[in-house]
Amino acid sequence: MILTLHDYWSDRGCVILQPYDMEMGAGTFHTATTLRALGPDTWNAAFVQPCRRPTDGRYGKNPNRLQHYYQYQVILKPSPPDLQELYLGSLAAIGVDMTRHDIRFVEDDWESPTLGAWGLGWEVWCDGMEVTQFTYFQQMGGFDMKPVAGELTYGLERLAMYIQDVDNVYDLAFNDAGVTYGDIFLENERQMSTWNFEVADTASLFDLFRKAAAECENSLAAGLAIPAYEQAIKASHTFNLLQARGVISVAERQAYIGRVRDLAKGACAAWMEKNGWAA
Amino acid sequence: MMTDFLLELRSEEIPARMQDKARDDLARLFAAELGKAGLAAGSLVTYATPRRLVLIARDLPAETQAVSEELKGPKASAPPQALEGFLRKTGLTREALTERDGVLYAITERPGRATTDVLAEAIPAIIRGFPWPKSMRWGAASASTESLRWVRPLHGIVALFGEDLVEVEIAGIRSGVATFGHRFHHPGQITIGSAADYVEKLRACHVIVDQDERRALIRERATALAAEAGLVLVEDEGLVAENAGLTEWPVPLLGRFDPDFLSVPPEVIQLTARVNQKYFVCRDAEGALANAFVCTANIEATDGGAQIVEGNRKVLAARLSDARFFYETDLKTPLETQATKLANIVFHEKLGTVADKVDRVATLARWLVEEGIILLGTGRGTGEAGGGGVPQAASPAEAPLHHRPAAGGPPPRAGEEHVVLADMAERAARLAKADLVTGMVGEFPELQGLIGGYYAAAQGEPDAVAEAVRDHYKPVGQGDAVPAALVTVAVALADKLDSITQFFGADLRPSGSKDPFALRRSALGVIALILDNGLRFPLGTAVDQGVLDFFADRLKVQQREAGVRHDLIDAVFALGGEDDLVRLLARVHALQAFVATEDGTNLLAGYKRAANILKKEGVPDREAAVASYAPEPAEAALIAALDAAEPKAAAAIEAEDFEGAMAALASLRAPIDAFFDDVTVNDADPAKRAARLQLLDRVRAAVHTVADFSRIEG
Numbered sequence: 001m002i003l004t005l006h007d008y009w010s011d012r013g014c015v016i017l018q019p020y021d022m023e024m025g026a027g028t029f030h031t032a033t034t035l036r037a038l039g040p041d042t043w044n045a046a047f048v049q050p051c052r053r054p055t056d057g058r059y060g061k062n063p064n065r066l067q068h069y070y071q072y073q074v075i076l077k078p079s080p081p082d083l084q085e086l087y088l089g090s091l092a093a094i095g096v097d098m099t100r101h102d103i104r105f106v107e108d109d110w111e112s113p114t115l116g117a118w119g120l121g122w123e124v125w126c127d128g129m130e131v132t133q134f135t136y137f138q139q140m141g142g143f144d145m146k147p148v149a150g151e152l153t154y155g156l157e158r159l160a161m162y163i164q165d166v167d168n169v170y171d172l173a174f175n176d177a178g179v180t181y182g183d184i185f186l187e188n189e190r191q192m193s194t195w196n197f198e199v200a201d202t203a204s205l206f207d208l209f210r211k212a213a214a215e216c217e218n219s220l221a222a223g224l225a226i227p228a229y230e231q232a233i234k235a236s237h238t239f240n241l242l243q244a245r246g247v248i249s250v251a252e253r254q255a256y257i258g259r260v261r262d263l264a265k266g267a268c269a270a271w272m273e274k275n276g277w278a279a
Numbered sequence: 280m281m282t283d284f285l286l287e288l289r290s291e292e293i294p295a296r297m298q299d300k301a302r303d304d305l306a307r308l309f310a311a312e313l314g315k316a317g318l319a320a321g322s323l324v325t326y327a328t329p330r331r332l333v334l335i336a337r338d339l340p341a342e343t344q345a346v347s348e349e350l351k352g353p354k355a356s357a358p359p360q361a362l363e364g365f366l367r368k369t370g371l372t373r374e375a376l377t378e379r380d381g382v383l384y385a386i387t388e389r390p391g392r393a394t395t396d397v398l399a400e401a402i403p404a405i406i407r408g409f410p411w412p413k414s415m416r417w418g419a420a421s422a423s424t425e426s427l428r429w430v431r432p433l434h435g436i437v438a439l440f441g442e443d444l445v446e447v448e449i450a451g452i453r454s455g456v457a458t459f460g461h462r463f464h465h466p467g468q469i470t471i472g473s474a475a476d477y478v479e480k481l482r483a484c485h486v487i488v489d490q491d492e493r494r495a496l497i498r499e500r501a502t503a504l505a506a507e508a509g510l511v512l513v514e515d516e517g518l519v520a521e522n523a524g525l526t527e528w529p530v531p532l533l534g535r536f537d538p539d540f541l542s543v544p545p546e547v548i549q550l551t552a553r554v555n556q557k558y559f560v561c562r563d564a565e566g567a568l569a570n571a572f573v574c575t576a577n578i579e580a581t582d583g584g585a586q587i588v589e590g591n592r593k594v595l596a597a598r599l600s601d602a603r604f605f606y607e608t609d610l611k612t613p614l615e616t617q618a619t620k621l622a623n624i625v626f627h628e629k630l631g632t633v634a635d636k637v638d639r640v641a642t643l644a645r646w647l648v649e650e651g652i653i654l655l656g657t658g659r660g661t662g663e664a665g666g667g668g669v670p671q672a673a674s675p676a677e678a679p680l681h682h683r684p685a686a687g688g689p690p691p692r693a694g695e696e697h698v699v700l701a702d703m704a705e706r707a708a709r710l711a712k713a714d715l716v717t718g719m720v721g722e723f724p725e726l727q728g729l730i731g732g733y734y735a736a737a738q739g740e741p742d743a744v745a746e747a748v749r750d751h752y753k754p755v756g757q758g759d760a761v762p763a764a765l766v767t768v769a770v771a772l773a774d775k776l777d778s779i780t781q782f783f784g785a786d787l788r789p790s791g792s793k794d795p796f797a798l799r800r801s802a803l804g805v806i807a808l809i810l811d812n813g814l815r816f817p818l819g820t821a822v823d824q825g826v827l828d829f830f831a832d833r834l835k836v837q838q839r840e841a842g843v844r845h846d847l848i849d850a851v852f853a854l855g856g857e858d859d860l861v862r863l864l865a866r867v868h869a870l871q872a873f874v875a876t877e878d879g880t881n882l883l884a885g886y887k888r889a890a891n892i893l894k895k896e897g898v899p900d901r902e903a904a905v906a907s908y909a910p911e912p913a914e915a916a917l918i919a920a921l922d923a924a925e926p927k928a929a930a931a932i933e934a935e936d937f938e939g940a941m942a943a944l945a946s947l948r949a950p951i952d953a954f955f956d957d958v959t960v961n962d963a964d965p966a967k968r969a970a971r972l973q974l975l976d977r978v979r980a981a982v983h984t985v986a987d988f989s990r991i992e993g
Contacts, residue, residue, distance in 0.1 A: 040422055058604055064597045078419040081432070084291055098463050101574040104525055105329070107294035109413065120415040120431065122292060127590025128556055128574055131836045136417050136432070147421040167593050 001160060001240045002048055005072055008093045011270065014074065017047035022230060023237045026051050027073035027153055031229060034115060036217035037140050037149045038268060039277045044149030048127040048156070054244035057193030060186045063168040064129075064158060067192055068185070071279075072154040087124070087134065087152055096165050101125050110135045110235065113238050114269070116259040118211055119151070121221050131158050141268025157181070180236035196244040205245070209238040209256075216263045225270035227239050257274060281321065281338040282441040285474035288332045288406070288456055289435035295524025297412060297430060298327035298490065303409055305334050312401035316343050318394065326488045328479075328527045330462070339440070342391040350377060352383040374714060397446045402438055406449055423499035435459075442473045460484025461527050463578050485579075486527040490543060493523040497531055497747040499560050501573045504533040510561035510569050513549070521557055522575035525960060530576045533561075534588040538570040540599040543606055544733050546740045550723055551598045558595065594863060605718035613738055614713040614731065614748075621712055627796075629785040633712055637778060641708035643773035643821075648701040652816045653769045707747035710735055711770055714748075721957040728752045743767075754804050757840070761811040772808050775801040782827050802833040807860045811859050817857040827858055834860065838867070846992045847871050853987035862935060869937030870986050874993075885951035886988045892960055899969035907966050912952070913957035914974065920950040921977055928984050940985050951978060 018032045024209065027033060027049035036043045049071050057067030080086065085103075105122035110133060112118070117261050121135035133153040137145050157169050166172055171184030217230035239256050242248050248256060272279065286309075293301065302325035313319060313336075321338025349580030350369060355378050362383070366373065369385040376383045407427070414428040427450035429432070432842040436454040438445035447454040457468045464485035470746040471477050478488050487493050498519050505512035522529060540548065545568040552558040558572040572592045576584060609617075624636035630636070647653045714720045714731030723730075732749025736742070750775055754761045762771050778801050782788065789798050809816055818827055831852055839845050847870050857863045873879040910918065924943045960971045982988050 035704045058601070062597060062600050062604060063593070065601060078421060079432075080416050081434070083416055099578070100586045101590065102580070103463070104576055104577055105292035106525060107292075107296070120413060128558075128586045128594040129590060136415055138415055144424050145416075145421065146424060147419055148415070148417050150417075162590065162595075167596070 001163065002072065003115050003158065004094050005154070006046065007162065008090050009074055010045075012044075014044040014046040014076070014090050017174060018047050019047060021051045022233055024233050025053055025240060027071040027235065028112060028115070028117075028151065029233050030073065030237070031073050031226065032119075034140060034264075035225070035268065035271045037077060037137055037145065038143060038272055039275055040146060041077075043075065043149070046072070046074045048072055049228065051103060052240070054192075054240050057189065057244070059193040060170065060182075060189040063170075064161065066157065066169065066185070066189060067196060070156040070189065072152075072156050074152040074154075075149055076151075077149035078147035082226075083150045083152075084134075087132070090152075091126075094159065095257075096126065096159075100252050101162070105134065106130075108133065113257045114239075114264060115140065115217065116261045116265045121151075129158055129162070130156055131162070141271075142265045143268060184255055185236055196241060196247055197246075200241055200245055202242065202245050202247045209235055209242070212238060213263060215257060216266070220266050223270060223274070225267050225274055228270060229264070229267035232260060232267050235263055236260045240278060268277035280341060282341060282394070283474040284320070284334075284336040284339055284441075284445075285437060285439045285471065285477050286334045286336075286396075286402065287435070287437035287458055287471075287477070288433065289330060289437070290332075290429060290433045291431035291757070291916045292828050293327065293332065293430050293524075295329070295521045298329075298332075298524045299520075301332055301409075301411070301430075302327050302490075305332055305405070308405045308408060308519050309334055309336065309401065312399065312404055313339075316392065316397040316401075317346070318343055318397060327490055327524070328486060328488060328493075329525060330527065331458070331488070333477070335477070337474075339394050342393050342931050343397060345391045346389040348387045348389060350385040350387070351574060352385060355381050355383055373822075385578050395440050395443060395445050398438065398440060399447050402436065402445065402447045402454070403449045405817050407431070413668070426450065435469055439471060461486050461578075464528065484686060487529070490520075493526065493529050497522050497529050497575055500529075500531040501575075504531055504573055505561045505571070508561070508571060509532055510563055510571055512573065513560050513562060515553065515559060518553060518557060518559055525557070526575060526577040528577060528579065530579055530584065531573050532576055532584045532591075533571060533573050534595075536570050536572065536592055536595050536599065540603065541568065541570060543599060543602050544730070546726065546729055547602050547723065548599060551602055551728065552595065552721075553597055553819075556591070556595060558591070589869055602719070602722070605722055609714075609717040609719055609730075609734060610737055612717075614734055617716050618709060618713040620716040624715065626787070627782075627785070627787075629787070630781050633715065636781075637709060637712050639781075640711070640770065640773045642775050643703045643777055644704040644708040644769040645701050647769050647816075648697065648704050648765075650820070651767055652814055653695075653700070653704070653772075657661045678903070700765060700769075703741065703746070703766045704773075706740070707744040707751070707766050708737075708770045708773060710740070710744065711748045711751045711774070730975060731924045747771075754807050756800060757803065757837075761807045762811060768808055768812055772805060772814075774775055775804045775808075779805070779829070780822055780826055783823075786828070786981070788825075798829075799833060803829055806830065806834055806860060810864060813861055815859060815861060817858050818860070830843075830860075834863075838864070843867060844871060846990055846993075847874070847986070850986040850990040853990050854983070865935060866937045866986065868943050873941040873945070874991060878948050879941070881952065882944060882948045882982070883988055883991060883993070885948060885955065886979065886982050888955060889951070889978050890989055893972065893975055893979065894970055896961070899972050908964070908970075910970075912956050913953040914971065917947075917950040917954045917974060917978070921974075921981060922949050925981055925984075928981065932984060939984070944985060947978065947981065948949070 003117070010016050017032050024030070024204040028048070030047065030049050032045045032047060036045065050068065050095035051071050052068050054067055056065050057060060058065045076082070078081065088098070088103070091103070104125040106125055108121060110119045117137065119135040119137040124132040124134050131154065135151045137149045138150060139145060157172065157233060160172050161169060164172055170180060170186050172181035174181055174184060212231045212235040214270040216228045216235065239260055251265045282704060306323045306325050310319070310323065318339060320336035324335045326333040352365040362373065365383070365385070369386055375385070377386055409429070411430045414430055416424070416428055417432040418427045420426040433452060435458060436447060436452055437456060437458050438447055438454040444456055445454060457470050459466070460469055460481060461484055469480055469484055471480060481488050483861070487496070502512045528766065548568060549560050552560050552572055558574050559567045561571040563569045572591070572595060576587050580587055618634070618637065621637060622632050624633040626633045626636045711731065714727060714734060717730065717734070719730045720727050722869050728749055732745050735745035735748045743764060743766040746764050747770045748769045750762045751770040753759055753771060762768050771914045778796065779798050782798055787796065808814070810828070818830060835845050835848050838848055847867050850870065851857065851863055851866050874883060924946050927943035928940045931937070931943060958971065960968065960975065962971065
């Protein structure tokens with residue numbers, strides 16, 4: 001399926017990239033999306049990104065919620081006029097029969113408070129299941145998009161469940177030799193859920209958050225946008241872990257989100273400046 | 280010859296919730312643009328689907344009316360400077376002016392304009408000025424932030440006046456005669472001839488343009504599917520409209536989910552089905568939630584929808600599995616343990632944490648019982664305000680409000696029961712907010728209270744406590760059920776009173792249209808709890824004057840809606856010192872009944888006459904008014920009537936028998952009328968005048984024991 005998507009989007013002018021090697025909550029955090037979405041240059045890319053969402057962990061007991069899963073990201077700037085048709089073409093390419101499945105574009109305004117980003121679009125439903133997030137970015141890092149980029153984020157596990165017609169993500173066939181998704185990831189989900197929710201040392205996490213924030217500022221002081229951005233991602237993931245541990249109160253939550261947003265915005269601003277782009 | 284106009288604005292999927300308002304806005308903006316040119320359509324129809332916004336204007340003329348504008352100038356005999364100024368202003372020559380009755384006029388003939396020209400200007404103006412709640416930029420043009428904004432990318436404009444294309448171009452989109460049918464059933468282009476064939480041509484391409492038709496189809500088909508399965512659809516107009524806004528060719532389908540999920544509270548199942556998946560749910564013949572759902576697809580699938588139903592079933596199963604995960608996880612932690620986490624949640628930056636609030640509410644709820652404001656034997660009993668699905672307590676035999684003594688022990692005395700009631704009120708208050716930190720409320724905030732009620736019952740709290748946890752937010756707005764169970768009333772009242780007094784204390788009171796903490800709604804809740812349960816609660820013992828005045832205002836609003844005359848409420852309020860709402864309203868109701876009678880109307884007239892005289896003449900000193908003369912018969916009769924009525928009215932008011940008080944006053948009506956007929960107040964003898972004014976003052980005072988009649992209108 002990934003290879004089919006790579007072929008499909010490569011044929012349509014996308015560069016095919018590899019995952020970013022850091023923990024992140026969504027493919028949107030990949031520099032190929034955030035930083036490259038800024039500025040006037042044409043940019044078309046597609047890649048797989050493993051995502052970590054500690055609070056979505058279900059100890060391997062939920063048929064489709066996971067704290068670690070894979071997204072397929074496509075970013076197209078400027079957004080092409082036939083983006084919906086291109087997207088539907090990609091679904092057909094991976095085997096979704098649209099005469100038997102109900103595909104719907106359901107309003108979902110995307111916002112990432114930690115990236116200072118928002119866009120309008122939909123969650124795309126296939127028979128009631130959200131399989132893709134479809135967004136026209138309007139702002140990133142607090143900057144207006146000039147021009148607007150279109151972002152497609154496919155939930156690979158969910159699409160695979162459709163195509164293989166299985167009820168439970170852990171029953172997905174990983175190859176033709178009987179290896180299932182569960183064989184590979186079930187124990188990982190159990191252990192990571194336990195660690196995320198119950199074990200992770202909160203004092204170290206708070207410390208990690210502070211250090212990442214400090215390092216981000218250190219990098220910004222040196223005018224280095226990319227290392228600063230990486231530290232912002234690190235702070236964001238650490239914040240997510242703290243959330244899963246339930247140690248951030250409602251009042252503090254906003255303050256932490258604001259802190260991460262400031263870091264991410266700072267990195268985006270440094271990137272704009274480095275490229276000589278005006279806000 | 281009148282002609283119809285068709286406008287179709289085709290875009291990517293418009294959010295369902297925005298479609299109704301978009302239709303209204305389109306009609307309004309269109310009428311306004313045409314109005315500027317002096318045009319009006321015979322009728323306007325608008326339609327919305329996910330992918331198009333449509334307007335059909337019927338009976339437009341082919342061109343606008345020719346207009347003759349006349350501008351008055353100087354007199355023909357005026358000095359040349361005046362004429363020159365006028366010619367400069369109008370840009371005309373002297374020969375072009377018309378002279379009438381010695382005055383010069385500039386007359387400009389404006390010929391009619393072709394309606395197509397007006398439309399060609401109107402369409403871009405409408406599109407650029409469209410008030411979408413949220414709009415966006417897209418595509419290469421968005422390199423400039425000034426590029427066209429629309430709710431989602433705009434792709435096509437069909438604009439036909441009769442059969443003629445109205446040529447428009449906006450942001451690179453040229454109007455045409457072609458549009459597209461259903462995204463999957465009919466992906467190709469179709470050509471529209473005119474407004475007359477638009478709806479049917481699209482229907483042939485699997486698009487039902489009329490949202491009302493789609494709604495009716497969903498409503499009827501979903502109901503029928505449930506009936507065919509031996510079930511009853513739980514009606515939900517919001518879902519009907521939303522699904523109609525998500526489909527161009529709606530196809531309702533019924534599916535089943537694993538009955539094991541019915542162990543999750545039915546409200547949770549219904550909520551997740553509705554909010555997350557936009558499904559209807561069904562009940563069985565006994566009224567219990569059934570393991571069935573109705574989803575609305577946008578296609579007629581080649582397999583009859585089997586795969587669609589199966590896919591939707593899986594999604595719902597995952598959602599319900601998640602809900603069950605939260606439910607079972609939450610049940611592992613007792614509510615009192617959850618409640619300790621409330622110390623981490625800020626209620627308001629000036630008012631501490633939710634835990635602080637819980638402490639105050641618990642104290643207040645106990646106080647309400649201990650003060651005898653909430654008393655066994657008052658209220659309307661238990662269990663009337665329920666939202667259904669009351670969880671059973673561990674011991675179903677446990678009566679909600681009665682302490683059950685150990686077998687063989689002495690029967691409880693009223694005092695003991697009262698202590699138990701106070702304990703329960705405090706206990707319920709301490710648990711009431713604990714569900715705010717549960718996973719379930721984190722996922723579904725609208726379940727606050729309700730889910731706490733389930734958890735309280737599951738951990739073996741008495742029914743009365745679980746019910747109070749569940750219902751303590753009630754009543755939420757007008758029309759919501761008002762709790763009647765005593766423990767619930769105590770907690771509900773304490774919770775709302777605490778919010779109001781705390782926010783007022785921090786000077787965060789509502790003003791104008793701003794009421795961010797919904798204190799007006801809380802005050803209405805307090806009023807409803809007191810009145811519906813007949814609570815004798817002197818509010819002044821719990822709140823200060825500022826809050827009392829706030830309640831008075833809210834009471835007027837609430838009673839006005841209930842048909843009580845606001846001037847009568849004012850008349851009673853004006854007496855001052857009344858903080859018992861039950862007594863206050865009893866007085867108002869008696870007054871309203873009384874002023875509707877002939878006696879009441881005439882007494883009011885007599886009162887007003889007396890009050891007017893007193894206002895004009897002033898009230899003399901009592902000393903000056905000692906009657907040193909033989910009163911006339913009507914005067915003596917009025918004195919006698921007052922001597923009789925005053926103690927009767929006072930006694931009746933003391934006994935809160937306001938009808939009796941009104942009846943006592945009614946006895947004054949005839950003597951007052953006779954007095955005004957027979958006696959001159961403004962007598963030449965100052966002693967008589969003073970005594971009679973004094974008498975009128977006494978009449979006024981007697982009437983004021985019931986209400987300030989000067990506030991009564993009419």
